[in-house]
Amino acid sequence: MTSSPAAAAPTPKAKRPLIELRDIEKYYGDYYALRKITTDIREGEFFSLLGPSGCGKTTLLRCIAGFEELSGGNLLIDGKDMEGVSANHRPTNMVFQSYAIFPHLTVEENVGFGLRREKATKEDKARRVAEALEMVGLKGYGKRAAHALSGGQRQRVALARALILKPKVLLLDEPLSALDKKMREQMQSELRKLQRQVGITFILVTHDQEEALIMSDRIAVMFDGVIAQLDSPERLYRRPVSRKVAEFIGIMNFLPATVTGTEGGQIQLEVAGLGAIAIDAEQCPGAVKTGEASVGFRPETMTVLFEGDPEPTRGKIAGGEVEEVVYFGDMSYYDVKLDGVEKPVQISMRNVVGRPVLGRGARIRIAWEAGALVLFC
């Protein structure tokens, strides 16, 4: 894996870079936390840093905020080098994982805290605080004691407090991890809406791939201090550059395969359980090598054919046996042993009217298409 991110997906409105990271390095003693990270974050985008704990995502965020000093490289915000600029003078504001609501102040005083240094009339400040509270849906909560709020309300106060200063960049450090599932889902869509509404660049740190997929314009997947892939959510899901990225984002099945040759933009493969096939070169986001490889596909890209289903007009058919069924209400997840493959693969099917849920041991036929496969060499 190299430190340079994979080619970014073209997004419809490519804007100028707001944050430029150039060979960013960070050491904690002997520990190499950030390993020459180079990338751009665009103006007005919702950018996520996604990765397992200890991958350096929070360190990178804190470097941007100015809480950590760089060991090497350059960080530019809006064209200005941030070296020697401390956190209180950077055009960034942060929403902390613990929210860091000042417990001895009221909601109003918390939200207006950043305005203390501004030369504005009392009325003007009060108006801006009221506006910020209304924006996050806390109208009328101004006089409450901050410590008496619920988790979701604290989150909103933290957001209002950071956004009232109209920063160029809002940094969010795992802001939803302390909320329960329902609240988290609600805040995800609210945050997304809020970001579109204010148009400020958001940088979110999260270890939750689903959260990153739902909210982001672009996601940087980080492992061990480097960006493994930087792409749109869709590209990241459909075309992960490595098995590691593929395993981190959603569920992916892997089948052992052998690359037998390449010609004319096509790659010839021999895949266990599926046989000899040819795929587009585009389906191998990493480098192509002949020899041992593996092929991945998502659970929803294969279709279990039920009694009476019409034969698919495109694609191919494979045989297998149901080993386990997990019923999710709207979906059923089948662990299927493909003929000639040792390890079962997972296939998901939507439970629509009239479609039975298969039991264990059922012999099934599976429809699949070569276009759904991703090759990892």
Place this chain on the structure above:
Amino acid sequence: MKSKGNGFRIYAILYLGFLYAPIVLLPIFAFNNSTVISFPLVGFTTQWFQALVTDTSLLLAVRHSLIVAVSVSILATTFGVFAARATTRYKFPGKGGLMGMIMLPLVLPDIIIAVALLGAITNILGMKLSLITVIFGHTLIATPFTIAILNSAFQSLDRSLEEAAYDLGETKISTFRLIILPLVMPGIISAMLIAFTISLDEYIIAAFLSGTEATLPVYIFSQFRFPQRVPVIMALGTILVCLSIVLLTVAEYFRRRGIAKAGGKSSGGFL
């Protein structure tokens, strides 16, 4: 279970009796019309309290003690804030050893400290013994206590609070004033109270270092040579006990109010 609970109850009553019965004797003999401290009681009088307010040398000792105790509570708490802040926020070489050195007076016998200080102050520094030298000595022994109290206050602070204030444009100093100080204020009040109390009743160091300016404990001890002075001391003790109770109650009230304001739950404290 029930008999076990009763056993503990008896133990608790005996314990509290042992602790407070001698103190209860103070007001009894302070109002007793006799110079002899023994039962049966002779009669009610307030003459010992009247003697108290007219005794100029005693009032002077009280004055000295208050000057020392207030100075010590301010100094020891200030040092405590610096030390607690340093140990909870910064890493530096030799931190463990340094903290050990600062906390050592906690376990060193006061008499050793007193002798060492007397030698250092009079022979090496060449200073005259006065209230100032007592303040030095008392600050030395009170600071470990204030550090212990303030350490826990500083440790319970979420570091993100400081970062948030700094991130919102405040300087490190204004962050300290606006966020940290108000949140550790209950700890600061506790620390000042402890330092005040330690200084107020300290005898050994004060006896060695006070020179001609006796503090209250030194004065009280000297008065026990005269039996007729004992009831006056009892009256003084009565006033001091009442004052301590009032002081503790007020401090505890502010401590709890501080915690309630910050949304926390009361955990321990003095009362």
